[in-house]
Every structure is written in C-alpha cells, then in structure tokens.
Amino acid sequence: MRAGAEVLSYEDEGGRVHARLANGERVAGRALIGADGLRSRIRAQLIGDGAPRVSGHSTYRSVIETAKMPEDLRWNAATLWAGPKCHIVHYPLSGWKVFNLVATYHNDAPEAVSGKPVEREEVRRGFLHIHERPRRIIDHGEGWRLWVLCDRDPVEGWNRGRVSLLGDAAHPMLQYFAQGAAMALEDAVALAGSFARSLGDVEGALAAYAEARLLRTARVQLMSRAIGEHIYHPAGVHAALRNAIMSAKSDEEWYEILAWLYGEPPED
Ligand SMILES: Cc1cc2nc3c(=O)[nH]c(=O)nc-3n(C[C@H](O)[C@H](O)[C@H](O)COP(=O)(O)OP(=O)(O)OC[C@H]3O[C@@H](n4cnc5c(N)ncnc54)[C@H](O)[C@@H]3O)c2cc1C
Structure with missing residues (x-):
C-alpha cells in the first residue's frame, strides 16, 4: 500500500x-x-x-445542523422534492446531528466542476421558481459546494x-x-x-x-x-x-x- x-x-x-x-x-x-x-x-x-460527458446539471451540497432544519421537515427519510429542471434531496446523518442537503439544478452548465465553494445566493437563484416550503431549506444551508455532474x-x-x-x-x-x-x-x-x-x-x-x-x-x-x-x-x-x-x-x-x-x- x-x-x-x-x-x-x-x-x-x-x-x-x-x-x-x-x-x-x-x-x-x-x-x-x-x-x-x-x-x-x-x-x-x-x-x-x-x-467524460458534461451533463449540464449543477449539484449544490451542504449540511444543516438539525436544530436549524425547518422543524416540520425533520423527517427520518430520504426526501426528494421534484420541480421543473431541479430537485432537492435531504435526509438525516450522523445520528440526527445534521441533515444532508443536495440541491440540483439543470442549468446547462458548460464545464465540469468538482466541489467548488459557492455563495448561498448562487444556490438560491436556481430555485426561485419552486414552492416556498422546499425553497426555504436552502436558506439554512452553509458552506455550499458545487459539482457539475459528468457521466459516460x-x-x-x-x-x-x-x-x-x-x-x-x-x-x-x-x-x-x-x-x-x-x-x-x-x-x-x-x-x-x-x-x-x-x-x-x-x-x-x-x-x-x-x-x-x-x-x-x-x-x-x-x-x-x-x-x-x-x-x-x-x-x-x-x-x-x-x-x-x-x-x-x-x-x-x-x-x-x-x-x-x-x-x-x-x-x-
Ligand atoms: C454530487 C454527488 C453525489 C453523489 N452521491 C452518491 C450517493 O448518494 N451514493 C453513491 O453510491 N454514490 C454517489 N456519488 C458517486 C460516488 O461519489 C462515486 O461514484 C464514487 O466516489 C466512485 O468511487 P471510485 O472509487 O470509483 O472513484 P473515486 O472516489 O473518484 O476515487 C478515485 C481515487 O483515485 C485517485 N486517483 C485518481 N487518479 C489517480 C492517478 N493517476 N494515480 C493514483 N491515484 C489516482 C483519486 O485521488 C481518488 O482517491 C455521488 C457523486 C456526486 C458527484
């Protein structure tokens, strides 16, 4: 090794x-x-x-301390909110200490990106068109990072x-x-x-x-x-x-x- x-x-x-x-x-x-x-x-x-093929899909990832996750969404389940050209996934991690948050937006991003730190404002922009309930989860995320997804x-x-x-x-x-x-x-x-x-x-x-x-x-x-x-x-x-x-x-x-x-x- x-x-x-x-x-x-x-x-x-x-x-x-x-x-x-x-x-x-x-x-x-x-x-x-x-x-x-x-x-x-x-x-x-x-x-x-x-x-690899660049998919044009941008994925933003963050974790939220459980205390900051909207109380009515602290579900013990992998939850997926699907919207036009976007979706948001969340589920509890580490014995309920944090929630994993993954927000994906199909914005035809042209280049592969892997884990680049981004501002919350950039994440918000991709989700202005969706219902307020999943949208407000994004406001609680911190330390957002971006991946532009690739496959073959x-x-x-x-x-x-x-x-x-x-x-x-x-x-x-x-x-x-x-x-x-x-x-x-x-x-x-x-x-x-x-x-x-x-x-x-x-x-x-x-x-x-x-x-x-x-x-x-x-x-x-x-x-x-x-x-x-x-x-x-x-x-x-x-x-x-x-x-x-x-x-x-x-x-x-x-x-x-x-x-x-x-x-x-x-x-x-
Ligand atoms: C946003 C996102 C969410 C994901 N969510 C999930 C999920 O929920 N569930 C799931 O199962 N998968 C998920 N995946 C996919 C998962 O991360 C990858 O499929 C997995 O990491 C692939 O493992 P790997 O060992 O093949 O490659 P990698 O994890 O990429 O490891 C490759 C290793 O090789 C090393 N390496 C590279 N080049 C060289 C070289 N020339 N010489 C020596 N070493 C080298 C690298 O340093 C690295 O350590 C997700 C991926 C992304 C981007």
Missing part, C-alpha cells in the same frame, strides 16, 4: 504489468485495476474515449490482458440513483469472487469480472440519466404524466419494479 503515488501510465508485458509513477518509479504486479475515478488515466490508456455512455472493453477498471473509471454515472459508490463496491466484491474462482488465471478472472458487471452497471448509468429527465426534472404535461403513473402504483409494486437494483445480491 503506497499513499500519494500518482500513476501516469502502465505497460502490460504479458506475465506482468508495470505501473509508471510520477516520481519515476516502475512498480510491477500480476495485474492492474484502474480504480482512479472519473478522470482515470488507466481508462485513457485502455479505452481512450476522451473526457456505457462501453465494452474495460479490460485487456491483465489490466481492468473498477468504479467510476469503468462506468461513471449521474448520482440520481445514488449508486456510483455502491456500484464501485459491488465491482470490488465481484472482482474478489472472480479471482477466488479463477485458480490463478488472471486474464480469465478479469474477463469474467468485466462480463459479470457490464450490463448491470450499464443499466444503472442509463437509468440514472432517464430518472433525471423523466422523473426528477419534468414540467407541465410531462410532470402530470409522471405523477399519474407514479401514483397509480402501490408501494409493493414500486419495490417490485426496483428489485433488479436493490432486491438481488450481485453475483460475486
């Missing part, structure tokens, strides 16, 4: 892989898993499909030889299913299982891992986009249709619809 070691590139030499570090070192191993996130260097070398289209070819990808490096997704980190963890379980079964066949283990994970993660990538467009952000007739479809189903039916994601253990 080496902290603070930046990997620049790799060389797959058949029986071994060498990672080249920024300090000039070459580190040898039996395999290389690029778990280096949205702007993965390993992906750039392996797939070479350029920069699902692709094959995450692994070649002894090199593979995991997590956002393999399948970056919008956070609308709240599944990016969850999928990375599932990948890790699947990868460990694949190696355990492989009897030392590294290339076979990586190929089986990628095959086991491709369609499930692709589904979450594409469905996350669809949720943003069709469930969280529509207006007018589109929103009325959403309401009609959603309210016509029982809780049990919704659990059934989402069972593909939450209801079955992933293969390992």
